[in-house]
Amino acid sequence: MSKVRVVYYLNQFFAGVGGEDRADEAPGVREGTVGPGLALQRALGDQGEVVATVYCGDNYISEHAESALEQVLESVSKYQPDLVVAGPAFNAGRYGLACGQVCAAVQERLNVPTVTGMYPENPGVELYRSQTYIVPTGISAASMAAALGRMVPLGLKLARGERIGLPAEEGYLPRGLRFTDYVEQPAAVRAVAMLLKRLRGEAVETEWPLPQYDRVAAPPPIKDLSKATVALVSSGGVVPQGNPGRMESTFATKWLKYSLAGIDDLTGEEWLSVHGGYDTTRANEDPDRVVPLDVLREFEAQGAIGRLFDSYYVTVGSGAATTTAKRFGQEIARELTASGVDAVILTAT
Amino acid sequence: MRLELASFAARDVRFSDRTRFEDGVLSVDREAVRRLILESGNFEDVAVEIARPGEATRLIHVMDAAEPRFKPGNGSTFPGFVGPRKTVGEGRTHRLAGIAVVSVGEPAAGEPTYWREAIVDMAGPGAQASPFGSTVNLVLDFKPHPRYLDRDQPEAAMHNIMIGSPVAQRYNHAVRAAELKTAAYLARTTEHLEPDTLQVYELAPADPTLPRVVYFLQMNWIDIYGENTDGILPSLIHPNEILDGALVNAVSNHHASTRSCTYLNQNHALIRELYAHHGTGLNFVGVIAYPGAVINEIDQKNMLAEYAVKLARMLRAQGACSSFYGGGHPCVEFMLICQKCEQAGITTVQVMPESYGTPDDPGFVHFVPEAVAIVSAGRATQRVDLPAPSKVIGGREFFDLPGVPTDSVSVPYRYVYGCCHSSGYGRLAARQY
Incomplete structure (x- = not known):
């Protein structure tokens, strides 16, 4: 099987352009790997190749969302990747949003699978969990190698179009998507087993978690x-x-x-x-x-x-x-x- | 109350010149079945067909299905439809296991069809999903008498879009009566034979330290003993009555995946599972059946839930299984029952077909914070690809699906008959990805 072509998305810091002072950096491209790209390539081994790195300043992409995304998508599509990997962003809020935004756009408009990594409380998780695959990471870049080690197997599966299992099996944060499939036991058997457990005072896991809907606040009354x-x-x-x-x-x-x-x-x-x-x-x-x-x-x-x-x-x-x-x-x-x-x-x- | 279900395992159904049961094969005199059905005067004609598992056959426009049953002696078979009105659930009942009598056909005048399409494929993914993809089916394809087709008669007017015109309601009743009469006729072949197995259902006194458990059964358009149950107060019913044919589907216009189905009540999976643990893990104390979807006022819904839970409290229940019929309105009373149970100290587990929602939609019409133990019976909005069959029974065109029944189709599970039924029969489940 041919190597999976990977385009890597990073922010200005991880791409080695500069720190917070360069957060206004416009999108750019480097052939091959930079920064954590080396670790990504190591994790891919002979299964895949990082063909290019696309980067953008965190402030730039948030302030020029549309045009920046256009540029990023154009650069990504040039390399005809089988997979786009972004981040991980750890607990960096703006970087998390950028990774989510890029992954969602690549997935939707280029129809290329994407995977990223974030600390579960990163605001990018709630916004983009259903549009890409987000692997949970530690709070800081100290957990880089471990995070990439979880992102890569999932990414390779996505790139090869293999069936993706449950979040706990594959190691991604639940996307809030519900899919129907066959399970081992009929619902009646599972229900009575669950009831017996509850009656014994044991904890059970519901199969259908309750949602948190937006509550619409009532507007002020009409004056006249x-x-x-x-x-x-x-x-x-x-x-x-x-x-x-x-x-x-x-x-x-x-x-x-x-x-x-x-x-x-x-x-x-x-x-x-x-x-x-x-x-x-x-x-x-x-x-x-x-x-x-x-x-x-x-x-x-x-x-x-x-x-x-x-x-x-x-x-x-x-x-x-x-x-x-x-x-x-x-x-x-x-x-x-x-x-x-x-x-x-x-x-x- | 002691019910003895005498099972006769049937491996095939064949047409023959004489109806009989021999060596696991049900031979059927096709003409005798036709005469039996046509004598009611409700039908212009009926085609009798056999659909076996593995055959590339598709049934469409399915209305209901029933298992062949016969009660010898003083018992009444399908009371209110075939036998006289008397309670069932005791004595001996013969059943032909592995066979279903399936009613299919066109609608009557003033019959709504937006929820009526129901598909059973005998091979492929559709057969895997439907309980009737693995039974040998004797299919009755009904052609209504012209008086049920006259759209100009006043009684053909549809006032209530959900249940249809009075003509449509009468026609559906006639179809059920014909189906059940056929089911009884077939099972009667075993009258003087010895069963393969005998299963006894009896709520024998159990260890008093075991938790007392009730089952809340939400009904939609189910007749009990031939009587309409819309708007009745929640009723205590013995599980044996349900297993013995007291509950019959009355309306064809409901999602195929969750529609109340006579066969699935006769073989009610949750009731049988509660029986399996009776006396060992729990003390099964009864079934509380109540109607869903017919009341619209929140005040009435509260009353209904409170009344149902009151019955459970009178039974000193400590635990409950509760199943959701599906739909929008019924979800409110279903959730209220869970809430009031938990508030009364009755630990509850809910079985829910997921009627609505895209994959990224939570899919709840209503919920209460107490609903923390839900078993999914599958999300009916997900699509399944059904390959083209070589034979179609029941009609020439779908009611509200694009394409033609002779082609391969991609349909939401809600069109696959019985696949997400609230009795917990199936193995389809939605999970969080």
Whole structure:
């Protein structure tokens, strides 16, 4: 098997350009190895070859993120690597972010596998763990040889397209990705075994760790609602009869926008819910139960609210991944903000 | 209550001029099965086929599956559907082990199909994932009577998109009745034969120092003794009743991977595992069955959870297994039960199919901090590649999948029938990478 071609990414310090005073150094390239590249080459042995070292100042890459990344990617791609190794960054925050950023970009845009190393509390871990492979290291460069010794076997496996096992087996920090595979025992057997252990007072390891979701802080109240433009947004799936936008009943891939101009009431003759995840009988009798247009028109007439925004935004919440939902939210919020909407009534089901 | 499950190991099913069971082979009079089904008047026609493990056959539009069972003497086989309404779970029950009767076919008027597609491949990765890739299947491909297809009748209107029109509900009931009647007819061939094995299920008095354990079974659209269970209060049920055919799937429109399935309740893996430890590691004291997904108010969900946990407290439970049917709404009451159990000092382990989420998404609809012991039944959004079959039974086109059933397809596991079922039957599990 031919040698794995490796491009090595380092910051200005490890590339031997200079210390903190040279952190503004623009990206550059050296053929072959510099600095810890020697140790990397030693760890690769005859399995791989460090063909080039690409470096950049830590401040430069954080201040010129886009252009610096472009330059780094261009240099990397010239050498047609099978693998990009970055760092390790240990507990250096800016360097960790740079390694994460470079690895994520190489992986996504050049489709070349990447591996880096960081101290588990380096801020780069949380941000980039799912987009590259991060091997845990010690806090300082004293653990360089040991870190590279763990990064190399994993990197070689990635470069050869071999299946990567569980974090504990391969020695990388969990990426927060869940994949399904066959295990030895049926779920029923594992469940009762886990229960017996718990009942004996022994510690157990859950197979599905609880997440930590972002908590959205409530914004300050609207000072004067009688002057506010209010919009209606719903995940309840109420769309015009015939579902002209072809909203999915489950696992929605989009949100839609419908005009409410000139409409005072959502009737079951003209609107329906296509949401596949709840009993829609009552919603279809009177869609205002999900999207309270009738009441908002009354408030508008009374002057309780300034104005109801002309467009209504809708999606179906059934089966949505939080990642998709987050994107929908951001896209809708962007439009609403640009349109000068002050407040949103968000109805779920 | 003592249930004796008399197993007759079947290694093959063959068509013949007379239905009988001999030397591990079930011979089936195809015409007799057709007549049995058509006499109800609910079907225009039914095609009876055999699908064996290893054959390049694909079943699509699967609705339900059942294991052939027959209760001799005073017992009622599939009460409420075949036999008279009386409780089961005692006495002797004959079963043809290794065989499933599988219902497939097109929907009725006003029947939702966005969750209805269900695939069983008899070879390849699909066969490995589905419990029905390793059973010899007698497949019933139903063609509804035209009165179930008339979209203009008032009763074909779909008011509740999840369960479909009254016509669709009646049709699904008719399909279950036909499937179970066939299952009973097949198992009756063993009436006067000696079983290969006899398994006894009985909650015999156990060492009082063993921890008392209950099982919380979350139901979605399951009939108990032929009765609708939507909105019922949580009910104490003997595990033998479940193993003896009291629970029957009622609706076809739910994710294939987690859909309630008559066969998987008859062979409920978690109940059998709890029985396996009864008297040695634990004292199995009963099953609390409750409906999921039919209540939408948080106040009602709280009430349901509190009521279910109250039953466990009345049983003086110290431990609980709790299984999640899948979906969004049911996750809330499922998690509330865990929370209230732990608060009441009942140690809980949860079995969860992972219905939602991309790989980088945690995938929880709802959770409580007490949910610290979860067993994964697989993440149903992950894709699996299914090679092209040489034969397809059940229809010509998929409901909501791109491509055609005769080709190779890449589908999320949620389309593979029974592969992530909450009874814990399968070996698929999601793990943290």
